[in-house]
Each structure stands twice: as C-alpha cells, then as structure tokens.
Amino acid sequence: MGKHRQKRHDERMTFKLQLADGNSVAQPVLTMPAKDIHKYGRGHAVVMSGPALKTGASRLAARAALAVGAGLVTLIGDRAALDEQAAHVTAIMLKEFDPVSESLDGRVKAVAIGPGAGVTPETQQHVLKMLQAHVPVVLDADAITVFSESSQLLFKHLDQNDVMTPHHGEFSRLFPDFADDEPLAAACAAARRAGCVVVLKGPNTIIAAPCGKWAINRHSSPWLATAGSGDILTGLICGLLAQGVPSFDAAAIGAWLHGDIGIRAGPGLTADAMPDYIPLVLRGCLQED
Ligand SMILES: NC(=O)C1=CN([C@@H]2O[C@H](COP(=O)(O)OP(=O)(O)OC[C@H]3O[C@@H](n4cnc5c(N)ncnc54)[C@H](O)[C@@H]3O)[C@@H](O)[C@H]2O)[C@@H](O)CC1
Ligand SMILES: Nc1ncnc2c1ncn2[C@@H]1O[C@H](COP(=O)(O)OP(=O)(O)O)[C@@H](O)[C@H]1O
Numbered sequence: 089m090g091k092h093r094q095k096r097h098d099e100r101m102t103f104k105l106q107l108a109d110g111n112s113v114a115q116p117v118l119t120m121p122a123k124d125i126h127k128y129g130r131g132h133a134v135v136m137s138g139p140a141l142k143t144g145a146s147r148l149a150a151r152a153a154l155a156v157g158a159g160l161v162t163l164i165g166d167r168a169a170l171d172e173q174a175a176h177v178t179a180i181m182l183k184e185f186d187p188v189s190e191s192l193d194g195r196v197k198a199v200a201i202g203p204g205a206g207v208t209p210e211t212q213q214h215v216l217k218m219l220q221a222h223v224p225v226v227l228d229a230d231a232i233t234v235f236s237e238s239s240q241l242l243f244k245h246l247d248q249n250d251v252m253t254p255h256h257g258e259f260s261r262l263f264p265d266f267a268d269d270e271p272l273a274a275a276c277a278a279a280r281r282a283g284c285v286v287v288l289k290g291p292n293t294i295i296a297a298p299c300g301k302w303a304i305n306r307h308s309s310p311w312l313a314t315a316g317s318g319d320i321l322t323g324l325i326c327g328l329l330a331q332g333v334p335s336f337d338a339a340a341i342g343a344w345l346h347g348d349i350g351i352r353a354g355p356g357l358t359a360d361a362m363p364d365y366i367p368l369v370l371r372g373c374l375q376e377d
Contacts, residue, residue, distance in 0.1 A: 103116050103333050103337070104117040105336075113306075113307065115307075118374045120376065127160050130157060131159055131198065132159065132161075132162070133153040133158040134196050134199045135203075135326065136199070137163045137165030137170065139169050139205075143165075144204060144316065145204030147177060149203050150180045151320075152319075152321075152326075152363050152366065153324070153330065154180060154327065157370070158197075158327040159330075161179075163177070170182045187213075192218075192222075192223070198224050198326050198330040199221065199225045199326070201225065201227060202228035204230070205231055207234050211234045216241075224250055226325050228252070228253045228254075228321075231252075232253075232258045232261070233261055236262060239263075243282050243283055246283045247284060248283065251286075251339050252282065253289060253318065253325065255318060262278075263277070263281070272302065275294040276296045279302075285298075287321075287325070291308060293347075295339045295340045297335075303336075305340065305344050309347065311353060312347070319359065320363070324342035345369050
C-alpha cells in the first residue's frame, strides 16, 4: 500500500452495508451519530471544482456529499471557478487551492475529483496529486477519461481505499480489453487491475473490489438517466467515505441511496433536485434506539 491511511474510528461509522442473497445491495442501516458529535467528527469532504463555466457537475457532487452527512464540504479550485460557485452555494465552503503546489488540510477525510474537470493535462496532474494525499479519493468522469492513454500511470497511484465510478463509455476508455465482457466479469477484472474499488454504473450498478469481493445494486430507476445524476453518486460516495465508511461499503451504500432517490422521485427528476431527496432517503434507513 503506497499511501498512509488514517485509522478509521468505528464509533464514527453510522452506516452499515446490508447484502441480500449474497451479493445484492439491500437497504443500508443508518444509526444516530453520537450525542456529542461535532462537525469535524462527521468528516470533512473536499470536491475539486471544474473550471469557470464547467462548475455545475462538481457543485452537484458537493451538495450530495454534504446532504449524506459529511460534517463539512469544501469546493476547491481557482478564483474564477470559485467566483461562479459562490453565486450558488451557501453551506458548502470554498477555498482557492492549487493541488499542484499546495497540500490538503490534515483534517480532510475524503476527496472527489473529475465531474466537469475537463480532459486536460491539469486534470491529470491534479488527480495524481490528490492520490498522494492521505485520504480516499473518488475518481469520476474526466478524472477517468484523462488516463485513457496512460492507464498504468493511474493504476500505480491507486489503492483499495480509492473508488472509481465509470459509466460504460468511461470504462471502455480505461479498460478497452474488458469493455465487451459481461459487466460483472469486466468490473471484477478492472478492480483487480486498477487496485481500487470500481463502480461500473448502469441500470444495474456493479461494485467490485481488488480482493475479488463484489456486489450488485439493482435498487434503481430509469429516471436516473439524466445529466448530472452520476455526479450526485460521486458526491454520495465521497460523503460516506468522509464519515469513515470503508470504500467498498461506501460505494455500495452510495449506489443504493442513489437508486432510492430515483425510485422516490420518479418522473421529472433532475440532478438539481436529487440532493433534496437525500434526507427522505436517509430517514427511511434510520434505525432509532
Ligand atoms: N451539469 C453539469 O455541469 C454536467 C456536467 N457533466 C460533465 O460533462 C463532461 C462529459 O461527461 P459525459 O458523461 O457527458 O461524456 P463523456 O465525455 O464521458 O462521453 C460521452 C460519450 O460516451 C459514450 N457512452 C458510452 N456509454 C455511455 C454511458 N453508459 N453513459 C454515458 N455515455 C456513454 C456516449 O455515447 C458519448 O459518446 C464530464 O466532465 C462530466 O462531469 C455531466 O456530468 C453532466 C452534467
Ligand atoms: N436506465 C437506468 N436505470 C437506472 N439507473 C441509471 C440508468 N441510466 C443511468 N443510471 C444511473 O444514473 C447515473 C448516470 O451517471 P453518468 O452516466 O455518469 O451521468 P452524468 O455524467 O450525466 O452524471 C449512474 O449512477 C447510473 O447508474
């Protein structure tokens, strides 16, 4: 394992993954946080903003990370991007930050990068820099595509605490030799090769770990096929990781919660509206003493 990881605190873990029939993701159990918890105890998540005029996708991810329970969420990026973000967010914090020359605050517990990032050399640099930090990283969208021609470089920096969330198009670019395989076999082979958790998205979403463990989330709805829906999933997983949920469980629970949003909301669902369903979805999972 290349990266130093922070010790996970079981008392901080309020989400429990449940599997039915061996590998089907079932409704997770959410327990109340400790009475004396504070926001840093619930975890600080960081989402890398896309550049100006491409900030929407990262904002969706940040909103989902906060709503799923991270105690604090910060969008990081350049000044022009943050000026745009500032017109839209309130509870989410903003920090001007250059991942190449600066390091993350030691209290950050999870990072998401890729939504709206752009397929550019800068995105590749930013991803590699984030992967050198001490925290789990969720890679989505352009953070995956940008390594189409240099997948080995990416795989060298990933470990089992990281999660990547490709749709089939992104998957085919990074794993062209598995792209035509049956999805379960493809996702498992990809996780082994990449050395991280792979979430192969679709009507059924497959979650595969490098150790061979896998699960399928069938709890979903075609209303989720809407622009920005995957950015919400990225934020959910990042927010769960920030709360100390282990990466495989965070990916599987995130997929179930995402599906539940689609089922509850139904027709007319847009990604903008998805974070508003998260409290309802979480209440459905809550086990009160
Ligand atoms: N509100 C926003 O600002 C949004 C920004 N987005 C960003 O837009 C950029 C491009 O992302 P896209 O995902 O649209 O495009 P991609 O750059 O991944 O390419 C889409 C191409 O992949 C193919 N493909 C194959 N299988 C697919 C599948 N299962 N789902 C989707 N496409 C598939 C499509 O046919 C299409 O030609 C990313 O940076 C993304 O984060 C999107 O997330 C949508 C919302
Ligand atoms: N037909 C479908 N049924 C169920 N879920 C779907 C369907 N189509 C897409 N989804 C889900 O919606 C999300 C779409 O993500 P993605 O393709 O990355 O879109 P975007 O880049 O616009 O955010 C994924 O989580 C995927 O599993």
